[in-house]
Amino acid sequence: MSQPKTAVLLVNLGSPDQPTPAAVRRYLKEFLSDRRVVEGDGIMRLVWLTVLNGIILTFRPRKVAKLYASIWDQDSPLRLILNQQVAALQLALQQTSPDQDIQVFAAMTYGNPGLSARLEELTQAGYRKILVLPLYPQYSATTTAPIYDLIARFQLKTRHFPDIRVVQDYHDHPLYIRALAESVQAFRTANPKSDKLVLSYHGIPQEYADKGDPYPEHCHRTSELLAKELGLTTDQWQTTFQSRFGPKAWLQPYTDKTLEKLPESGVKRVDIICPAFSADCLETLEEIAVENRDVFLSAGGEQYHYIPALNTEQGMIRLLVALVKQNSSGWFNLARTDNEQNEISNAS
C-alpha cells in the first residue's frame, strides 16, 4: 500500500520582505494587529488600533528598518536560517529514515512564506498528513497559539483537510536541553572564562502570564534544566526577559536593567544565551549582541559574549528529527535507531 504524502512544516514568527520602511510597516501591521499579540476587546481594541495606525506604524517602521538593514544578509537572518533548518532536517530524515517519504517545508506566521498559503499549497499538492512544528521551545499564547489559529481558519474553509498535528512545545525535551548545553560548553571551551551565564528570553506582558499563559514557567524550567545539565551553582546563572514593547509591565527581571546592574555587584564578565530563539534574528543579533553589549560595557562590564542560537547546529537537527519521529507515530514506521533511543534515554 502506498503511503499518504507527508509533510513537516517548520514554522517561525516571520520577518519583513525587505529592510525598508514600507515592508517593515506591512509586517508590523499584520503582526501587531493579531489579537493574540496585543490583547484587548471593545473600546480597548479601538484604542489600540488607533495607536497602532496613527503612531506606531507612522514612526516605528523607519527606525526598525534601519535595525533590520544592519543585520540583513541578502534576506532576514530568521528566514535564511529557517530555510537552512528545513534543508538540514530534510537531509537528516533522509539519512535516518530512507524508506519514508517526508518532505520538509518552511512557513511563517506573519509575512512570507505564510503558513495559510503553505497549508493550501500542500493540500492541493496532495499532502494528507502534515506535522506542524513551531520553532518555539516554550509555548506562549502570543506565538504558538496564533499558529493554531491559522490552522483552524484554514480548516474552517476547507472541505477535506489533511490530518494536521502540531508540536505544542519542547521546553523540557532532553535533546533540547542537551543541544543548549553542548552549545554553551563548546562556546566556553573556545572563549575566555565568564562570571555568569545570563539566559535571556523574549518577554510577554505580565498581565498575560497572570491570566494563565504558561510561558514564564516554561522559561524558568528550561533555565533550571540547563543549569543542572551544565552543573552551574545558583550564583553562576540568571534568567531575564528582553524585547519589552509598550508602557505596560512585562515579565521581569528585564535583561537590559539586569545587565546595567551586574557590574556594580562584581559581575564583570557575562556570557548571554537566548534559549527561546531557535534561530538568530533581530532580537538576538541586534538587541542582545549589539544594544545590550553597550548597556553592559557602559555600566562597567568588561567582557560580554553572546552565544548564538541553536540555528542548524547538530544538536538542533537531532532534536528536530526526534520531535518529528515522536509526533508522527502511527503515520508510518519511523523506527528510532539504537543510537537515538540511547541518546533520549541518557539525556532524560
Ligand SMILES: C=CC1=C(C)c2cc3[nH]c(cc4nc(cc5[nH]c(cc1n2)c(C)c5CCC(=O)O)C(CCC(=O)O)=C4C)c(C)c3C=C
Ligand atoms: C506586543 C508585542 C509582542 C509580543 C507579545 C511578542 C512576543 C514574542 N515574540 C517572540 C519572537 C520574536 N519577536 C520578534 C520581533 C518582534 N517582536 C515584537 C513584539 C512582540 N513580541 C515586535 C514589534 C517585533 C519586531 C521588531 C520591532 O519592531 O521591535 C522576532 C524577530 C523577527 C525577525 O524578523 O528577526 C522574534 C523571533 C517570542 C518568542 C515572543 C513570546 C514568547
Ligand SMILES: [Fe+2]
Ligand atoms: Fe516578539
Ligand SMILES: [Fe+2]
Ligand atoms: Fe527588540
